[in-house]
Structures are given as C-alpha cells and as structure tokens.
Amino acid sequence: MKFIIQVNKGPYQHQTADSAYQFISAALAKGHEVLRVFFYHDGVNNGTRLTAPPQDDRNVVHRWSALAAEHDLDLVICVAAAQRRGILDEREMNRLDKDAHNLAPGFRISGLGQLIEGVVLSDRLVVFGD
Amino acid sequence: MIKKCLYVNRRAPYGTSYALEAIDVVLIGSAFDQDISLLFIDDGVFQLKSDQDTTGIEMKNFSSAYSAFEMYDVEKLYVSKEAMTARGLKKRDLVVDVEVLSDNAIKDLMDEHDVIFSF
Incomplete structure (x- = not known):
C-alpha cells in the first residue's frame, strides 16, 4: 500500500512523532511505500537540527534524518506553518531576512500542495496528532 | 485525479x-x-458561530473565511446535530448554511469519502 503520513505535533511533549516514526518504520519493513511525510501545525518542529536532547533519550530529529537517508523518504515541512514557528532553510532565511537557519538534513520546506498532491497519489492518508 | x-x-x-x-x-x-x-x-461547531468577537484575546477573527468558501467551490458543509444540541446551537446561530447530520448519517458520510483530514 502507498501511504502519505501527516504529523501534527512537535517532538518530546507528545507521542505523535514517535508513533509516526514507528508506524513508518514498520510499514517500510513490511514492504509498503511511504510517498511522503508531511509535517504540519507544530509538527514542523520535528525539522529543526538545533534540538539537543539528553544522551540517554531518543533523538527524534536525528531519527527522522536517518530514516530519510536510509529509505530516500520525502520529509516535507509546511512553509506557512514553519514560518510561524521559526523553522527555516537557507533560502527562507535569506528571503525573510533572518540571521539563521535550522532545517535538519533530509527535510525540505514546501507548500500545502505537497500534502494534497500526496493524498491524490497515495492509497491512504494517515494522520498522527491528538 | 479527483478524490x-x-x-x-x-x-x-x-x-x-x-x-x-x-x-x-x-x-x-x-x-x-x-x-x-x-x-x-464536537467543539468544531463553534468555528461556525456567528458574531465572534476576538478583540479580547488578540487573535484574528477568521470566521468570515467560512462564508468565502463558496467562491472556492467549497459548498458542502455538514455539522453534527449532537454537537450542536449539546452546545445550545441552532442553524440560525451559524455564519453559513449547513446540513445538520445525526451521528449515524456522519458515519455514512465518512464511509463515502476517499480521504479524511482531521483537525
């Protein structure tokens, strides 16, 4: 089956990012396809490379980047939600005249069209959030 | 492809x-x-309540967006009868014309759709 995944919550406070990661890992292991992971609402906070969790905790952001590298996963951060919450790549930094960017490896910033297109091209949308 | x-x-x-x-x-x-x-x-029915005044909470009042949906060919709006009743709302309290559905009818509505977004 071909999935598109939507992640609506940031890391650590809520189990959303963990459940989404575990679902995707399991789906890929079973031979399913994950067309795209779309991060919306506070879910865009999964894409900052500046998180520094304690050594004995899981690193949610690194985990996403590693999964993306291993499976060529398309991790898309919603641009409108990201601008509100301070998640920027270098291009957005320059465009918005900010002094830093923080997008983690394996993520890209794009629009909501990526969610709708993904929904059209997939068999199923699975939403993680509360 | 249209879903x-x-x-x-x-x-x-x-x-x-x-x-x-x-x-x-x-x-x-x-x-x-x-x-x-x-x-x-659930509380989502409050989104359509008319006469919203958000000045006290310093938030943008975006309820006019629902009236503008028609211009984008978004014309099928449904509300839960149970949610309306529990919150003391009537159709006339809403900013747009809606179809009121029972929970059973909502189940059928969900079955009829290819994709369900949840907010």
Missing part, C-alpha cells in the same frame, strides 16, 4: 491553531480541484 476529501473539524476556533490552519488546507485542496466536504463535530 472525495472530507475535512473533519473537531476543535474550537481559538485555543489551538488547528481551525485556522485547516482553512489553508481546504483552500489548497480546492485549488487542486478536489471534491471537498467539511464536517464540524
């Missing part, structure tokens, strides 16, 4: 960003020519 998309709005308009950010997804879905329906359940 039947149901946007389920479950939360009050303010307090979280879900309602506001759901509107963007609806408009993009319309731009992609998808077959769009909106369903308001």
Whole structure:
C-alpha cells in the first residue's frame, strides 16, 4: 500500500512523532511505500537540527534524518506553518531576512500542495496528532 | 485525479491553531480541484458561530473565511446535530448554511469519502 503520513505535533511533549516514526518504520519493513511525510501545525518542529536532547533519550530529529537517508523518504515541512514557528532553510532565511537557519538534513520546506498532491497519489492518508 | 476529501473539524476556533490552519488546507485542496466536504463535530461547531468577537484575546477573527468558501467551490458543509444540541446551537446561530447530520448519517458520510483530514 502507498501511504502519505501527516504529523501534527512537535517532538518530546507528545507521542505523535514517535508513533509516526514507528508506524513508518514498520510499514517500510513490511514492504509498503511511504510517498511522503508531511509535517504540519507544530509538527514542523520535528525539522529543526538545533534540538539537543539528553544522551540517554531518543533523538527524534536525528531519527527522522536517518530514516530519510536510509529509505530516500520525502520529509516535507509546511512553509506557512514553519514560518510561524521559526523553522527555516537557507533560502527562507535569506528571503525573510533572518540571521539563521535550522532545517535538519533530509527535510525540505514546501507548500500545502505537497500534502494534497500526496493524498491524490497515495492509497491512504494517515494522520498522527491528538 | 479527483478524490472525495472530507475535512473533519473537531476543535474550537481559538485555543489551538488547528481551525485556522485547516482553512489553508481546504483552500489548497480546492485549488487542486478536489471534491471537498467539511464536517464540524464536537467543539468544531463553534468555528461556525456567528458574531465572534476576538478583540479580547488578540487573535484574528477568521470566521468570515467560512462564508468565502463558496467562491472556492467549497459548498458542502455538514455539522453534527449532537454537537450542536449539546452546545445550545441552532442553524440560525451559524455564519453559513449547513446540513445538520445525526451521528449515524456522519458515519455514512465518512464511509463515502476517499480521504479524511482531521483537525
């Protein structure tokens, strides 16, 4: 089956990012396809490379980047939600005249069209959030 | 390819960003020519309440967006009868014309759709 995944919550406070990661890992292991992971609402906070969790905790952001590298996963951060919450790549930094960017490896910033297109091209949308 | 998309709005308009950010997804879905329906359940029915005044909470009042949906060919709006009744709301209290559905009818509505967005 071909999935598109939507992640609506940031890391650590809520189990959303963990459940989404575990679902995707399991789906890929079973031979399913994950067309795209779309991060919306506070879910865009999964894409900052500046998180520094304690050594004995899981690193949610690194985990996403590693999964993306291993499976060529398309991790898309919603641009409108990201601008509100301070998640920027270098291009957005320059465009918005900010002094830093923080997008983690394996993520890209794009629009909501990526969610709708993904929904059209997939068999199923699975939403993680509360 | 056109899919039947149901946007389920479950939360009050303010307090979280879900309602506001759901509107963007609806408009993009319309731009992609998808077959769009909106369903308001639980506290989501408050999103459609007329005469909202947000000055006291320093939030943008975006309830006019629902009236503008018609211009984007978003015309199928449904609300939960149970949610309305529990909150003392009548159809005349809402900013747009809606179809009121029982929980059983909502079950059928969900079955009819290819995709369910949840906010």
